[in-house]
Amino acid sequence: MRKNIVAGNWKMNTTVQEGVELAKAVNARVKGTATQVVLCTPATHLTEVSKVINQPALALGAQNCADQVSGAYTGEVSVSMIKSTGASHVILGHSERRAYYGETNAILAAKTKLALAEGLTPIFCIGEVLEEREAGKHFEVVKQQLNEGLFDLSAADFGKVVLAYEPVWAIGTGKTATPEQAQEIHKVIRDHIAAKYGQPAANDCSILYGGSCKPSNAKELFANPDVDGGLIGGAALNADDFMGIVNAF
Numbered sequence: 001m002r003k004n005i006v007a008g009n010w011k012m013n014t015t016v017q018e019g020v021e022l023a024k025a026v027n028a029r030v031k032g033t034a035t036q037v038v039l040c041t042p043a044t045h046l047t048e049v050s051k052v053i054n055q056p057a058l059a060l061g062a063q064n065c066a067d068q069v070s071g072a073y074t075g076e077v078s079v080s081m082i083k084s085t086g087a088s089h090v091i092l093g094h095s096e097r098r099a100y101y102g103e104t105n106a107i108l109a110a111k112t113k114l115a116l117a118e119g120l121t122p123i124f125c126i127g128e129v130l131e132e133r134e135a136g137k138h139f140e141v142v143k144q145q146l147n148e149g150l151f152d153l154s155a156a157d158f159g160k161v162v163l164a165y166e167p168v169w170a171i172g173t174g175k176t177a178t179p180e181q182a183q184e185i186h187k188v189i190r191d192h193i194a195a196k197y198g199q200p201a202a203n204d205c206s207i208l209y210g211g212s213c214k215p216s217n218a219k220e221l222f223a224n225p226d227v228d229g230g231l232i233g234g235a236a237l238n239a240d241d242f243m244g245i246v247n248a249f
């Protein structure tokens with residue numbers, strides 16, 4: 001079901017000890033919030049962080065998973081390993097994974113199916129690079145990412161996925177999409193979902209915005225009817241900033 005969600009993507013930052021302190025600080029402050037808050041930590045931190053979070057609003061997620069179930073895949077982390085830490089979510093298709101690790105829509109479709117089969121909620125990222133936006137191709141790009149990455153799912157499985165629209169030109173750059181740009185493309189995404197799975201399914205889908213979201217701009221981004229929260233990178237590494245965004249609803 002559609003929910004307001006703020007997910008923090010810690011990326012490759014913090015030691016386990018620092019991550020535990022950050023998680024404790026967020027845990028102490030999410031009490032009573034109606035927003036679903038997710039901490040997506042490095043895989044090495046999941047087990048320890050799961051021990052220090054206990055608020056109903058707060059969930060734990062990984063940032064990636066293997067595209068295989070188990071076996072001889074040195075260095076990979078499987079969905080069942082992630083689940084066994086107490087995590088409930090996994091980010092898939094982040095633009096850094098797509099750009100630096102060659103993750104294609106086909107690989108991401110396989111990872112999404114494995115995550116869903118394990119009972120994990122995928123936070124599936126889509127978004128265009130600057131050249132694509134400048135060429136007016138951004139709607140086409142996100143539709144293709146949806147078609148190839150997710151639209152092979154049954155309606156029931158699609159209903160378990162959270163989407164994150166992240167314009168690549170806004171990630172870690174300090175440039176944010178304007179509220180109008182965010183609403184425009186979130187509506188295009190929702191309409192595309194409606195065309196595939198029907199309007200009720202589209203209405204039920206949580207679509208997060210990501211890209212230089214901060215306490216100072218979160219309120220106006222989240223005020224849009226088709227923006228259901230945020231996927232937060234840099235600002236998720238500071239409990240005050242992160243909670244400023246959570247409390248923007």
Ligand code: PEP
Pocket residue numbers: 009166170171172173174210211212213231232233234235
């Ligand atoms: C992200 O990496 O998902 C992200 C949105 O990063 P930042 O908030 O730092 O732009």
